[in-house]
Amino acid sequence: LAGLLFIFFAAVITLSVLGVVLSKQIVRTCVYLLAALLGVAGLYLLLDAEFLAAVQLIIYVGGTLILIVFGVMLTSPNPAYRMQPKAADWWLVAGVAGVMLPAMVAAVLSLPAAQQPAQQTPDGQAMRTLGELFVGPYALPFELAAVILLVVMIGAAYLARATRKKPEAVSR
Amino acid sequence: VAATYKQSRVEAQSATTSLVSRLLLPVGVPPWMEPWLSLALSLGAVLAVYIPMAGLMALMFIWAERKVSGHIQSRIGPNRVGWFGLLQSIADGIKLIAKEDLCPGGADRLLFRVAPYVAFVPVFVSFLAIPFGPDLVFEPALYTGVVWILAVLSVEVVGVILAGWASNSKWSIYGAMREACQMVSYEVPLGLSIVVGVMTAGTLNLVVMGHMQGGGIHTWLVFASPATAAALLMYFVASLASNKRAPFDLPESESELVAGYHTEYSGLRFSLFYFAEYIGMFIVAAVQVAIFLGAWNDPFGLIGYYHQRFTAEGNDLGLLVVNLAAGGVFFTKALLLVFVQMWVRWTLPRPRIDQVLHMCFKVMLPAAMVVLVVGAGWMLFVEPRPGVPWVDYLPWQWEAWAGHRLDLGWRVISAAAAVMALAAVCGYVLVSFLAARSVRQRLFVAEPIRMVPPMAP
Numbered sequence: 001l002a003g004l005l006f007i008f009f010a011a012v013i014t015l016s017v018l019g020v021v022l023s024k025q026i027v028r029t030c031v032y033l034l035a036a037l038l039g040v041a042g043l044y045l046l047l048d049a050e051f052l053a054a055v056q057l058i059i060y061v062g063g064t065l066i067l068i069v070f071g072v073m074l075t076s077p078n079p080a081y082r083m084q085p086k087a088a089d090w091w092l093v094a095g096v097a098g099v100m101l102p103a104m105v106a107a108v109l110s111l112p113a114a115q116q117p118a119q120q121t122p123d124g125q126a127m128r129t130l131g132e133l134f135v136g137p138y139a140l141p142f143e144l145a146a147v148i149l150l151v152v153m154i155g156a157a158y159l160a161r162a163t164r165k166k167p168e169a170v171s172r
Numbered sequence: 173v174a175a176t177y178k179q180s181r182v183e184a185q186s187a188t189t190s191l192v193s194r195l196l197l198p199v200g201v202p203p204w205m206e207p208w209l210s211l212a213l214s215l216g217a218v219l220a221v222y223i224p225m226a227g228l229m230a231l232m233f234i235w236a237e238r239k240v241s242g243h244i245q246s247r248i249g250p251n252r253v254g255w256f257g258l259l260q261s262i263a264d265g266i267k268l269i270a271k272e273d274l275c276p277g278g279a280d281r282l283l284f285r286v287a288p289y290v291a292f293v294p295v296f297v298s299f300l301a302i303p304f305g306p307d308l309v310f311e312p313a314l315y316t317g318v319v320w321i322l323a324v325l326s327v328e329v330v331g332v333i334l335a336g337w338a339s340n341s342k343w344s345i346y347g348a349m350r351e352a353c354q355m356v357s358y359e360v361p362l363g364l365s366i367v368v369g370v371m372t373a374g375t376l377n378l379v380v381m382g383h384m385q386g387g388g389i390h391t392w393l394v395f396a397s398p399a400t401a402a403a404l405l406m407y408f409v410a411s412l413a414s415n416k417r418a419p420f421d422l423p424e425s426e427s428e429l430v431a432g433y434h435t436e437y438s439g440l441r442f443s444l445f446y447f448a449e450y451i452g453m454f455i456v457a458a459v460q461v462a463i464f465l466g467a468w469n470d471p472f473g474l475i476g477y478y479h480q481r482f483t484a485e486g487n488d489l490g491l492l493v494v495n496l497a498a499g500g501v502f503f504t505k506a507l508l509l510v511f512v513q514m515w516v517r518w519t520l521p522r523p524r525i526d527q528v529l530h531m532c533f534k535v536m537l538p539a540a541m542v543v544l545v546v547g548a549g550w551m552l553f554v555e556p557r558p559g560v561p562w563v564d565y566l567p568w569q570w571e572a573w574a575g576h577r578l579d580l581g582w583r584v585i586s587a588a589a590a591v592m593a594l595a596a597v598c599g600y601v602l603v604s605f606l607a608a609r610s611v612r613q614r615l616f617v618a619e620p621i622r623m624v625p626p627m628a629p
Contacts, residue, residue: 027337031283034330050316054323062326069333070352127315127376
């Protein structure tokens with residue numbers, strides 16, 4: 001059953017990612033991206049990683065995807081804007097993909113065989129263990145990530161502020 | 173103390189055996205069939221119980237909203253179709269199904285058609301994670317309960333934004349933009365106020381939270397500390413905003429934007445947005461009940477006590493009765509909150525979008541931070557009574573609280589205050605409803621207000 005579900009989710013991810021690449025309307029691309037993210041969340045669920053699935057939904061769907069759509073709405077020249085990739089873009093993408101695909105296949109093949117999780121933690125304990133790991137052994141990377149996000153936020157606020165004219169000059 | 177606390181929580185966790193699966197699953201199933209059978213059972217439960225229940229609830233809520241708004245505005249509301257107009261929503265549904273399914277010219281047809289489903293399905297999926305009773309849960313081992321509901325609900329916004337975008341209409345896109353701003357910003361105070369409750373409970377699992385609140389009204393999480401009481405109020409405000417309910421219904425403010433993001437929709441797709449909104453109302457109310465207001469437990473702790481006892485005795489019939497009673501209590505609490513949401517909607521005016529965002533970032537967010545710190549401090553400095561009520565101790569016994577008097581004092585005082593406030597509100601509503609005019613008039617106006625006499629034929 002798990003195998004069948006895996007095939008289902010993998011098919012969803014593959015098809016929707018193809019849609020992301022091949023669709024020419026940027027908002028439709030976002031919808032395909034939504035389907036891909038949902039499929040990845042399904043894969044996490046298959047791996048008994050409920051929390052990861054939920055966080056995936058909150059951050060990528062609830063945050064990133066909405067911001068993408070929001071940005072598109074604010075910046076798109078007209079609603080029916082269609083992207084027309086040039087030949088140079090095709091060659092560039094083909095080159096990157098041609099290098100990355102064999103590298104990733106090689107990396108996956110060189111991994112040790114997949115293992116079942118060694119010890120199923122009792123349900124209530126998984127979250128507790130995760131939290132203790134975050135503030136214990138992995139406190140430094142965790143805090144570093146937080147600091148990086150803070151830096152990004154301040155930078156974004158600074159950029160947004162710097163481009164703004166003085167309010168008096170605009171209103172008079 | 174901490175070790176026994178943890179241990180008792182694990183026991184409460186393992187007590188969440190699925191009564192339904194125990195009753196329904198036949199015994200001698202070959203092992204290869206088990207996952208298929210449980211999959212079939214879950215699908216059956218979704219199709220036979222959850223979908224009809226959600227649909228019926230949405231219909232009844234729409235009817236109730238019209239009745240409540242009618243009474244608040246001194247009207248009668250729907251009263252022609254069926255008893256008290258109960259069948260009005262069904263009649264409206266038939267009318268909507270019969271309507272033409274329009275798609276505006278210049279719209280993105282695919283997205284326009286998909287968007288209502290993207291908005292509706294997440295709301296329905298999060299419906300599955302709500303614990304209606306100790307064993308009336310779709311998946312008792314969903315250890316991320318609260319986060320799961322938040323995560324799935326965050327998908328709904330995408331549907332609304334897509335609807336606004338694909339309609340190719342100014343009103344729709346304004347509605348969608350407002351929705352995006354509002355949802356993204358109000359998710360933060362919403363999450364923080366939930367974190368206060370989760371921190372106090374020490375678990376994300378809604379079922380375990382329910383068991384922890386099973387020892388009477390003073391063990392409900394609202395009364396655990398001043399911070400959780402404040403978090404309850406903040407959650408209520410933020411949930412109104414995140415569910416686009418008035419006074420935060422800017423995405424569809426009908427006085428400015430026609431109907432906001434669903435301006436261009438008609439027929440069944442239009443009604444899907446309504447279903448999403450009304451089921452969403454119930455879900456945010458149910459999360460509030462499950463985290464803060466004692467989940468399925470009655471104020472006297474009877475359900476918690478009998479559930480523990482029957483589980484220990486293996487009394488399946490008793491468990492069934494307790495679960496049904498628990499479901500009734502849960503629904504009553506959630507419906508009361510839904511009523512309050514409607515009441516707020518028809519009482520308060522709508523702010524502007526900049527006022528809404530100002531309130532989120534400059535009022536509610538700092539307040540949520542303060543509440544979070546106060547809650548953490550309370551947990552550090554006021555020792556709570558550890559353990560699960562009815563498992564480790566009898567919560568009504570004074571001796572069991574030795575060394576935790578401050579905790580008990582706060583709980584009892586705040587519970588008494590809340591009960592009095594609730595009784596006052598209920599009494600006011602009841603008296604004014606029975607008297608068919610406000611209490612103030614009854615108290616201060618000497619002459620009774622006469623009904624307008626019927627016109628002479």
